[in-house]
Amino acid sequence: MSTPEAFDVTVVGGGSAGVAAALAAARQGARTLLIERQQLLGGMGTNAMVHTFCGLFHPDVSRGPQWLNPGIPSEIGMALMQRSGIHKADLMGRVYVLRHRPADLAQLTAELCAEERHLTVLTATEVTALAPGWTITLGDRTIHSRAVIDTTGEALLARLLGDTHWDLAASARLYRPAYVWSFHGLKDELDEPLRLRTAALIVRAVKAGALPAAALGTTLRASPAKGEVFVSTDLEAGGDRWDPTDSDQRLHLESEGRALAHAVWDFLHSSHPSFGSITPPSLPVHAGVRESARWLGDYVLTADDLIRSRRFDDEAALAGWPLEMRETARGPKFRYFDQPEPAGIPSSCLRSSSLPGMFFAGRCLSCDHEALASVRVMGTCLATGQAAGQMATAFRP
Amino acid sequence: MPADITADSVLSLILEHQIIESAEPVTASTDLFALGMDSMAMMQLLLHIEDRFGIAITPGDMTRDHFATASAMAQLLAEKRT
Ligand SMILES: Cc1cc2nc3c(=O)[nH]c(=O)nc-3n(C[C@H](O)[C@H](O)[C@H](O)COP(=O)(O)OP(=O)(O)OC[C@H]3O[C@@H](n4cnc5c(N)ncnc54)[C@H](O)[C@@H]3O)c2cc1C
Numbered sequence: 001m002s003t004p005e006a007f008d009v010t011v012v013g014g015g016s017a018g019v020a021a022a023l024a025a026a027r028q029g030a031r032t033l034l035i036e037r038q039q040l041l042g043g044m045g046t047n048a049m050v051h052t053f054c055g056l057f058h059p060d061v062s063r064g065p066q067w068l069n070p071g072i073p074s075e076i077g078m079a080l081m082q083r084s085g086i087h088k089a090d091l092m093g094r095v096y097v098l099r100h101r102p103a104d105l106a107q108l109t110a111e112l113c114a115e116e117r118h119l120t121v122l123t124a125t126e127v128t129a130l131a132p133g134w135t136i137t138l139g140d141r142t143i144h145s146r147a148v149i150d151t152t153g154e155a156l157l158a159r160l161l162g163d164t165h166w167d168l169a170a171s172a173r174l175y176r177p178a179y180v181w182s183f184h185g186l187k188d189e190l191d192e193p194l195r196l197r198t199a200a201l202i203v204r205a206v207k208a209g210a211l212p213a214a215a216l217g218t219t220l221r222a223s224p225a226k227g228e229v230f231v232s233t234d235l236e237a238g239g240d241r242w243d244p245t246d247s248d249q250r251l252h253l254e255s256e257g258r259a260l261a262h263a264v265w266d267f268l269h270s271s272h273p274s275f276g277s278i279t280p281p282s283l284p285v286h287a288g289v290r291e292s293a294r295w296l297g298d299y300v301l302t303a304d305d306l307i308r309s310r311r312f313d314d315e316a317a318l319a320g321w322p323l324e325m326r327e328t329a330r331g332p333k334f335r336y337f338d339q340p341e342p343a344g345i346p347s348s349c350l351r352s353s354s355l356p357g358m359f360f361a362g363r364c365l366s367c368d369h370e371a372l373a374s375v376r377v378m379g380t381c382l383a384t385g386q387a388a389g390q391m392a393t394a395f396r397p
Numbered sequence: 398m399p400a401d402i403t404a405d406s407v408l409s410l411i412l413e414h415q416i417i418e419s420a421e422p423v424t425a426s427t428d429l430f431a432l433g434m435d436s437m438a439m440m441q442l443l444l445h446i447e448d449r450f451g452i453a454i455t456p457g458d459m460t461r462d463h464f465a466t467a468s469a470m471a472q473l474l475a476e477k478r479t
Contacts, residue, residue, distance in 0.1 A: 093433055192461060199436040200459040203443045216440050234437070331437035333418045 007033040007120075009392045010136055010145035012127050015043020016378040017362025017385030018151035019109045020072045024389030025149075026119035032389075033143060034119060035136075037126045038285060041109040043153060043362075045378050046102045048288035049180035051223060051230045053077060055321040055379030057089060057096035060340035065089040065096040068320045068342060069383035076382055079108055084224035094336060095322065098379075099224050102284075127152075130160045134357055147357045147392035151385055154245065154292035155364040165352060168293045169369040172240035175290035175326040175376075179257025180232045182223065183265065183278040190222040190229055194274060205267055214256070215264055217329040229278075233260055234329035235287075244292040257287045290326060290363075290376065297366030299348035306374050309337050312346035316387035319343045319380050323373040335373075345375065350388045357395050361388035399451035402474045408467035410449055416442045425467040439464060446470075452477050 009025040011018045014036030022034035034041075044050040056077045058066040065088065067074035081087070083104045089096040113121050122138070129137035136143040150157040158166035168174075188194060202218055205211040217234035236242075237253050244250070261281045268275040304310075306319055320342045323335040337343065349366040351359050360366070361384040363376040375384070400406055404425035411417065411429070416439075419432045434442075442464075443454050452474050463473045 093431070195436050196439065196459040196461070196464075197456040199440050200443060200454055200456040203440050204453075204456075207444075207447070216444070217437060218440075219435065219437050330441050331435060332433075333415075334433045335420070 005143050007031050007143060007145045009033070009147045009149065009389065010035065010134070010143060011149045011151055011389070012136070012157060013043070013150065013152035013362070014041040014109070014121070014123070015151060015153055015362060016045055016381035017388070018043070018149070019113065020076070020382040020385030021149045021151055021361055021389035021392070022119055022121075023072055023112055023116060024386045025393045026116040028390065028393045029118060030393040032116075032119045033145065034113065034121045035125050035127055035138065036121070036123045039124050040106040040285070041113065041121070041123070042102065042105040044288050045100070046106040047285035049102050049182060049230060049284040050288055050378070051100060051102060051180070051221065053080070053098040053100060053379050054095070054377035055319065056098055057320065057379070059095070059320040059337055059342060061091060061094060061096060062340070068318050068379070069386070072386045073379055073382040076108065077379070080104060083108060086224050099221070101223055101225055101228075127156065127160075130157055132355065146397065147359065147395045149388045149392050150295065150358070150360040150364060151362045151388070153289075153363045155295050155360065157358070158295050158360075159245075159293060165296055165355065166293045167296055168245075169291065171242045173327050173369060174242055174244065175373065176234045176329045177237050177244070177253055177290060178217070178232050178234045178288045179260060179284070180230055180288055181261040181281045181283050182228060182230050183281055184228050185278045186227050186229050186274065187277060188274045190220060195220055198268070198272070201272060202264075202267070205271070211263055211267055212260065214260055214329070218264060231261070231264060233257070233264070234326060234331070236329045244289045250287075253287045258283060291369070291372060292364070294364050294372065295352070295360040295366045297349050297352045297360065299346055299366060301345060301349050301365070301367035301371045301375065303368065303370030303373075306343045306371055307335065307338055309339055309341040309343045312344040314347045315344040316347040316350055316391070317345045317380065317383035319345055319375050321374045321377045321380060323370060324377070325370070325373045345384060347387065347391060350384060350391060356397060359388040359392045361385045400449050402450055402471050402478060404468035404471040407471045407474070410445055411442065411467060414441060414445050425471075428465050430461065430465055446474065450474055450478070
C-alpha cells in the first residue's frame with residue numbers, strides 16, 4: 001500500500017456544494033482535495049441535467065434580480081450567464097431563476113477548479129470508508145485530512161460512520177426523483193401556449209393508452225440554447241417503498257426514466273408538427289434524486305425558521321427559495337416565506353461538535369424534511385458549500 | 398350523470414384534488430397561474446375535469462385565458478357542453 005497523502009481539507013462530492021467548498025478552501029490557501037464519483041463536476045446540475053439555478057437571488061423580486069449570497073454563488077451565476085448569453089434572470093411567478101446548460105456547468109466548474117493551485121481534483125473516484133481523525137479510503141488509496149466536508153448530497157460520510165448522525169424521511173414523504181433529458185431542433189419557440197398545448201396532448205395520449213400514466217409528471221423547459229428543450233418527468237418511484245439508498249431501486253428508476261424518455265419523444269415527434277424535426281433524446285448520466293439522507297448537526301434548520309425569515313448570530317449563508325415540496329409526482333407545492341426577506345442558515349447546521357473537523361453542506365446539511373424543500377436548490381447549495389469550505393479551512397484540532 | 402358546471406363546482410374540484418394549494422383564500426376569480434399553477438398541475442386538472450364533467454379538452458382549448466380562473470374554466474366547459 002502506498003504512503004497516505006495529507007491534505008488540510010478534503011471535500012467528498014463535487015456537486016454545487018462541493019465545488020463551492022473546494023474553491024473556497026483552496027482560495028484561502030488550504031491544501032484541498034475534491035473527490036467526485038462521476039467523471040464530471042457539477043452534481044445534479046450536470047449529470048442529472050438539472051438546468052435551472054434557483055436560490056441565487058433575493059426573494060424580494062420587486063427590486064429586480066439581486067444576488068443573494070456574495071462570493072462563489074454570484075461568481076458562478078454571472079459566469080453561467082456569460083457563457084449562455086443570458087442577460088437577465090427569468091422571473092418565474094414570484095421568484096427569479098437562472099437557466100443554464102449542464103455542459104456549461106461541467107466546463108465552468110472544471111475550469112474554476114483547474115485555476116486553483118492548492119486544489120487537487122480526483123474524478124471517477126469514490127470514497128468507500130472513513131475514520132475520525134480523518135482517514136479517508138478511496139479503494140486501495142488512503143488520504144489523511146485535517147478537515148472533511150460531506151457534500152455527497154446523501155450524507156454518505158455520516159452513513160459510513162454508523163447510524164447516529166443522519167436522518168432520512170419516511171419513504172412516502174421523500175421528494176420524488178425525476179428523469180431529465182433533452183432534445184434539439186425545436187423550430188418554434190417553446191412559449192406558454194405551446195407548453196400548455198403539449199400538456200393537453202400528453203393527457204390525451206395517456207387517456208388513450210398511448211403513453212404510460214407516469215408521463216403525466218412531465219414538464220418542458222427551454223434551454224438558453226436556441227432549439228434545445230429539457231424534458232423532466234417526476235416519478236413516483238415505488239411510492240411508499242422508495243429508498244434512494246437502495247441500488248436495485250436506483251437501477252429500476254434509471255430504466256423507467258429511460259423508457260419514458262423514449263416513449264415521450266416518440267409521441268411528441270410523431271404527433272405534433274412543432275416537434276416534427278426534433279433530434280432523438282439526449283440522456284442524462286443518471287436520474288435526478290431530490291432527497292436522500294441528511295446530516296444531524298448541532299442545529300437542525302426547520303421550515304418555520306425559513307417561513308419566518310429567521311436570522312442567526314452564527315450565520316453561514318442565506319436562503320431565499322420558497323419551500324418547494326414534491327412529495328408526489330403530480331407537481332410541486334410552493335410555500336413562500338411570510339415576508340419577501342431571506343432566512344439565515346446558521347453554521348451550526350454545517351457541523352457537529354461530536355465530530356470535530358467534519359463539516360457538511362448542500363442538500364445533506366442539517367435540516368428537517370420540510371426545510372430541505374427550500375435549501376436543496378443549487379444556488380443555496382453553492383452558498384452553504386462556500387461557508388463549509390471556509391469553516392473547514394479555519395478548523396484546528 | 399356528469400356534474401353541473403358552475404364556477405363553484407370547478408373551484409371545488411380544483412381544491413379537492415389539490416391542483417393548487419395556497420395559504421391565501423382562493424375564489425372563482427383568483428388567478429390560478431399567479432398562485433403557481435403550472436403545466437403539470439393542469440394535466441391533473443384536465444384528467445379530473447374530464448372525469449367529473451364528461452368533457453374532453455382539446456389542445457386548442459388549452460390557453461391561459463380559458464384556465465386562469467375557475468369561472469373562466471366554467472365558461473369554457475359550459476360552451477363545450479352545449
Ligand atoms: C430532478 C431534479 C430537479 C431539480 N431542479 C432544480 C432546479 O430547478 N433548481 C435548483 O436550483 N435545484 C434543483 N434541484 C435540486 C438540486 O439539483 C440539488 O439539490 C443540488 O444539486 C444538490 O447539490 P449538492 O452539491 O448538495 O449535491 P449533488 O448535486 O447531488 O452532488 C453530490 C455529488 O457527490 C458525488 N458523490 C456522492 N457520493 C460520493 C462518493 N461516495 N464519493 C465521491 N463522490 C460522491 C455525486 O456523484 C455528486 O456529484 C433539482 C433536483 C432534482 C433531482
